[in-house]
Amino acid sequence: MTISSSPNQTAPRPVFIVSDGTAITAETLAQAVLTQFPNLNYEQRRIPFIDSVEKATATADRINQVQERTGMRPLVFSTFSRKTISEAFCEECTGYVTELFRSFVNPLEEELGMESTHQVGETHRIRNEENYDRRIAAIDYTLTHDDGQTDYGLEEAEVILVGVSRSGKTPTSLYLAMQFGIKTANYPLIPEDFERGTLPEALQSVKDKLFGLTIAPERLHDIRNERRPNSRYASLENCRAEIAACEAMMNRNGISYLSSTTKSIEEIAATIIATLHLEKHERIG
């Protein structure tokens, strides 16, 4: 619960994430806003499913008590889709409330000349069964085609990630499948491939779908050492050699790649989508 970006400061500012749904949108909003204040020391608490006026009033009271106890005005990020709940909460709460729907949905009603539904929890509900099925199919595909397990059906992939072992292929593949419904395979490039000097046979016919991940040798060394301490596989020398050979192979084959060392999975995924022109995939959830 504690996220102390500046542990030496005074007591952390209380932050509450409140919603009548999952609170996922509210938390995304809070994180986007709060990361703009890296010196803010805060303590965050998530309160989802506040779906009645009674719960809203009780939650506001609870937040007010924190203010009384700590002497600090809590920051509240909320997404209440239902007006009555939102009003009851905002009226009662003495914190600094940033309410997404009040700020954006109500003005948009005018622009569109259309009433909004004020329905609860629509955002992270399945838009339709088709969307859900696509997501599950993508996850199934990605699990089956993780780590070069099978070449069968590789042509069905929309993205095939390549790179040395432990360069971040699996998490990125799963993220693309989970969040965008993109069928993503991943295929390791191994010392054998570097010695031979050519891409694995199975990748030759799907070169337009390849995207590479690389990583700083020091970081790879740390990650591999966790798994197989003091092995040749994990040695810094071997990590350096594998990465150099892998980058050379990707360069020779015209494969776009980026380094996972300082990038989050989200940034890597967004870059892959832009590079391979997969923008047609709407973000799911």
Next chain:
Amino acid sequence: MTISSSPNQTAPRPVFIVSDGTAITAETLAQAVLTQFPNLNYEQRRIPFIDSVEKATATADRINQVQERTGMRPLVFSTFSRKTISEAFCEECTGYVTELFRSFVNPLEEELGMESTHQVGETHRIRNEENYDRRIAAIDYTLTHDDGQTDYGLEEAEVILVGVSRSGKTPTSLYLAMQFGIKTANYPLIPEDFERGTLPEALQSVKDKLFGLTIAPERLHDIRNERRPNSRYASLENCRAEIAACEAMMNRNGISYLSSTTKSIEEIAATIIATLHLEKHERIG
């Protein structure tokens, strides 16, 4: 790219998601707001990494051209962390712009008596290496403990999902690991368990971590039929029997469960976190 909620209406309203970072926050914002207008027919386009004044002006021009061509004012959802870029974009763009940072970050500066950084792309950057490592460790754990593959290390799990085959355990497990860094195992309950009438031996000592998933028999039948058409495994009769037995077993053992039939993975995950009191886990990314 097309998300036609009402295909019979006139031409779809153009929607643009623009950001100097990944555009993930902007897309989440757009989805949260637009799902409140289920009758709006729109066509959405994501434009990430607009990280210079030149790119911002060019993007605004491109959006303006869409307005001229279609005669419809585009809706724009943006998260520009840098003020100069945001201003250049907003000045040039004739669309209806909803800008997250301008709306929320600037007022918060006053409340906090603190300047924001206006740094690009901080939201979905890794907050620190520790956070990233925790995420990767959770994904590794979850993949290793998928589908009851091993009982070894089961006590390390923070959540163990149980349910019949294809009830949604794997996607939910991966989501909890990916988005919250929660080590999640999943364990199938199978006809053998129902005949014996007791939970699998390995789950006896970790009952406080169990959470169940159930599903409507008709839906399970459809899902299983995709995999193994016309099998006994997929038959509606068998699906009904397995689910009834599974729910009875979960009831007998006091295991909380919910139905994945009409819930999104996000909703299921948020409910599990609330039920098992795992709110300490901050959402990652």
